[in-house]
Amino acid sequence: MSDRKLEVCLTPALLHLYNIRESIVVVIDIFRATSSICYGIENGVEAIIPVASVESCESYRHTDYLLAAERNGEVVDGFDFGNSPFAYASDKVQGKIVVLTTTNGTHAINESREARKVVIGSFLNLSALSHWLKSQPHDVLLVCAGWKNNFNLEDTLFAGAVVHQLKDECYKLDDSAIGAEDLYVAGKHDLNEYLKKTSHSERLKKLGIEEDIRFCLNVDLTTTIPVLDGDRLVRMEVTELIEK
Amino acid sequence: MSDRKLEVCLTPALLHLYNIRESIVVVIDIFRATSSICYGIENGVEAIIPVASVESCESYRHTDYLLAAERNGEVVDGFDFGNSPFAYASDKVQGKIVVLTTTNGTHAINESREARKVVIGSFLNLSALSHWLKSQPHDVLLVCAGWKNNFNLEDTLFAGAVVHQLKDECYKLDDSAIGAEDLYVAGKHDLNEYLKKTSHSERLKKLGIEEDIRFCLNVDLTTTIPVLDGDRLVRMEVTELIEK
Numbered sequence: 001m002s003d004r005k006l007e008v009c010l011t012p013a014l015l016h017l018y019n020i021r022e023s024i025v026v027v028i029d030i031f032r033a034t035s036s037i038c039y040g041i042e043n044g045v046e047a048i049i050p051v052a053s054v055e056s057c058e059s060y061r062h063t064d065y066l067l068a069a070e071r072n073g074e075v076v077d078g079f080d081f082g083n084s085p086f087a088y089a090s091d092k093v094q095g096k097i098v099v100l101t102t103t104n105g106t107h108a109i110n111e112s113r114e115a116r117k118v119v120i121g122s123f124l125n126l127s128a129l130s131h132w133l134k135s136q137p138h139d140v141l142l143v144c145a146g147w148k149n150n151f152n153l154e155d156t157l158f159a160g161a162v163v164h165q166l167k168d169e170c171y172k173l174d175d176s177a178i179g180a181e182d183l184y185v186a187g188k189h190d191l192n193e194y195l196k197k198t199s200h201s202e203r204l205k206k207l208g209i210e211e212d213i214r215f216c217l218n219v220d221l222t223t224t225i226p227v228l229d230g231d232r233l234v235r236m237e238v239t240e241l242i243e244k
Numbered sequence: 245m246s247d248r249k250l251e252v253c254l255t256p257a258l259l260h261l262y263n264i265r266e267s268i269v270v271v272i273d274i275f276r277a278t279s280s281i282c283y284g285i286e287n288g289v290e291a292i293i294p295v296a297s298v299e300s301c302e303s304y305r306h307t308d309y310l311l312a313a314e315r316n317g318e319v320v321d322g323f324d325f326g327n328s329p330f331a332y333a334s335d336k337v338q339g340k341i342v343v344l345t346t347t348n349g350t351h352a353i354n355e356s357r358e359a360r361k362v363v364i365g366s367f368l369n370l371s372a373l374s375h376w377l378k379s380q381p382h383d384v385l386l387v388c389a390g391w392k393n394n395f396n397l398e399d400t401l402f403a404g405a406v407v408h409q410l411k412d413e414c415y416k417l418d419d420s421a422i423g424a425e426d427l428y429v430a431g432k433h434d435l436n437e438y439l440k441k442t443s444h445s446e447r448l449k450k451l452g453i454e455e456d457i458r459f460c461l462n463v464d465l466t467t468t469i470p471v472l473d474g475d476r477l478v479r480m481e482v483t484e485l486i487e488k
Contacts, residue, residue, distance in 0.1 A: 010395060013258055017394055150261055151254055151420045174443045176395040182430050183423055199418045 005139040006171035008159045008180045011146035012104075012111045024138050025115035026129065026162065028122070029145035030154040031204065032083045033070075033105025035122040035216035037233060040088035040098060042124070042222035047232040049099045050106040060099045066092075068100045073207045084212050097232075108145035109228065115141070118228035119236070123158060123191070123216065128223045130165035132236075140166070142177070153183070153198045157191065160184025191217045249383040250415035252403045252424045255390035256348075256355045268382050269359035270373065270406065272366070273389035274398040275448065276327045277314075277349025279366040279460035281477060284332035284342060286368075286466035291476040293343045294350040304343045310336075312344045317451045328456050341476075352389035353472065359385070362472035363480070367402060367435070367460065372467045374409035376480070384415070386424075397427070397442045401435065404428025435461045 005023070009015055028034055037048055049065070051057050054076055057069045069075065070082035081087035083102050100106060112118050116138060121129045133140050142162055144155035160180035167173065167181065187194030192214060195201065204213055225236040249267070253259055272278055281292055293309070295301050298320055301313045313319065314326035325331035327346050344350060356362050360382060365373045377384050386406055388399035404424035411417065411425065431438030436458060439445065448457060469480040 010254060011258065013261070014255065014393075014395075017257070017392075147419075148261075149258075150418070151258075151423070153419045153423055156423065172443075174394070175391075175397045178441055178443070179395070179397055179400065179423075179427055183426055186426050186430060197422055199416075199422070 004137070004171050005174070006163060006166055006177050007139070007141050007174040008156070008163070008176040009141055009143045010151050010156060010176050011144060011149050012108045013149040015111050015143065018141055020112060020115045020141060022139055023115055023141040024117045024119065024133065024136060025112040026119050026121040026133070026140065026142045027105065027108045027112055027145065028142060028155045028158050029102070029105030029108060030122055030158050030216055032085060032209070032212055032216055033100070033102040033145065034120045035124055036083045036085045036088050037100070037105075037120045037226050038122045038124040038222050038224070039085045040093050041226040041233065041235050042224045043088060043090040044094035045088065045098055046095055047097045047234050048226070049097065049232045050109045051099060051101045052106060052110050054101055057099050057101045064097070066096050066098045068098055070102045072103060073203070073209070084209065085215050086212065104145040104147060108143055112143055113228070120226035120233060121158065121162065123161070123219045124222045125220070125225060126158070126161055127165065127220045129225055130162055132225055133162070134166060134169050140171070147200065152200070154195055156180045157184050157187050157195070161188070248381070248415050249418070250407060250410055250421050251383070251385050251418040252400070252407070252420040253385055253387045254395050254400060254420050255388060255393050256352045257393040259355050259387065262385055264356060264359045264385060266383055267359055267385040268361045268363065268377065268380060269356040270363055270365040270377070270384065270386045271349065271352045271356055271389065272386060272399045272402050273346070273349030273352060274366055274402050274460055276329060276453070276456055276460055277344070277346040277389065278364045279368055280327045280329045280332050281344070281349075281364045281470050282366045282368040282466050282468070283329045284337050285470040285477065285479050286468045287332060287334040288338035289332065289342055290339055291341045291478050292470070293341065293476045294353045295343060295345045296350060296354050298345055301343050301345045308341070310340050310342045312342055314346045316347060317447070317453070328453065329459050330456065348389040348391060352387055356387055357472070364470035364477060365402065365406065367405070367463045368466045369464070369469060370402070370405055371409065371464045373469055374406055376469055377406070378410060378413050384410070386421070391444065396444070398439055400424045401428050401431055401439070405432070
């Protein structure tokens with residue numbers, strides 16, 4: 001398997017530059033949507049339905065589904081929860097279906113629907129995800145959700161972590177993949193400390209979600225890979241995991 | 245002077261996310277348009293007129309102007325020269341007006357015309373440019389021309405070099421400015437060696453412009469700042485250089 005591309009789309013606003021139909025897309029929104037999705041799927045959520053708007057989420061009211069809506073870092077009034085990973089513990093979500101809308105993560109998922117396959121990445125499932133990607137004979141596009149279409153460091157660092165795990169496997173890297181890996185190497189000795197200098201660390205502090213942030217930087221806490229199946233994210237089956 | 249923003253727009257495709265009307269925009273296309281513009285202005289070019297298309301450039305045929313057109317790294321057939329810095333030596337350009345169109349650099353200049361002021365940066369004028377920016381009470385947006393709207397490493401590294409010179413001056417950095425500086429710090433000990441790993445270094449080698457590349461990585465070879473005045477780039481006057 002040579003000549004696979006390994007590329008990093010630094011924000012959803014650049015997605016039109018890539019040939020996503022041929023690629024496995026990994027959607028990345030470290031603080032906090034994709035970390036929470038990984039944790040929820042690991043903890044037995046039956047499915048997570050990502051939707052674009054709060055109104056779409058609201059339309060599932062009066063079903064058995066749990067409704068999760070976040071905007072600008074906060075739970076939207078009237079919803080069960082937002083995108084804190086702690087809301088996705090086993091006792092809360094096992095066997096449930098969650099409908100989720102977030103500021104950036106679900107936007108990036110929706111924009112990637114045309115891809116060959118859409119999977120979800122975070123530091124929580126870094127090695128499991130990288131191991132699976134290596135086994136696939138397809139181009140890989142790591143899509144950083146960013147912040148309202150702006151570049152952000154935490155998503156780029158995670159993309160760099162994936163590049164770091166994959167790059168010895170005959171991939172052809174684009175410049176953003178090379179740059180992302182170098183940023184990961186610069187920050188990997190202490191991700192939490194490195195990310196304190198980001199432009200929005202003060203904002204996150206004000207939201208009182210420092211515990212969430214620390215949790216989202218745990219590496220390899222989970223081993224499952226959420227994959228988009230129709231309109232819902234589900235656990236990738238073992239048969240798919242060993243597909244070549 | 246506090247609270248000035250110092251931001252990096254990683255490709256022209258993201259320009260709509262920034263408030264460029266309030267900012268001094270620095271256009272960056274290291275290989276090779278903005279390096280050549282800096283070198284030409286230093287060497288006494290009277291003005292450089294950046295135009296969007298080869299056809300616009302052609303429309304200046306039968307004037308005294310020198311016509312420079314580059315597409316995909318090569319001089320367009322029938323034109324005097326493209327964007328090699330060596331074409332902008334004193335004996336070739338002093339006192340002349342040059343009409344220039346390039347794949348990425350002139351595109352980025354055109355997209356930035358609404359800015360408070362548009363200036364041109366490259367490693368050649370790094371310190372002169374940084375010194376002037378510090379003296380200005382305005383937000384700074386460093387615009388990387390990239391490659392056909394894609395992120396590239398050399399423009400980002402130069403943006404990082406400017407951030408490195410400015411950051412102790414009470415600027416508020418965005419995440420791309422922070423990341424660009426870290427990439428610059430990773431590569432600054434040997435820019436030429438660092439940039440050999442970029443996705444297009446093979447392409448540049450095929451074009452036979454390795455001498456150009458080395459030249460464009462010379463730091464502080466020039467002391468002038470090209471500035472957009474109407475439709476043309478001219479040398480910034482000394483009175484403007486000391487404006488507060």
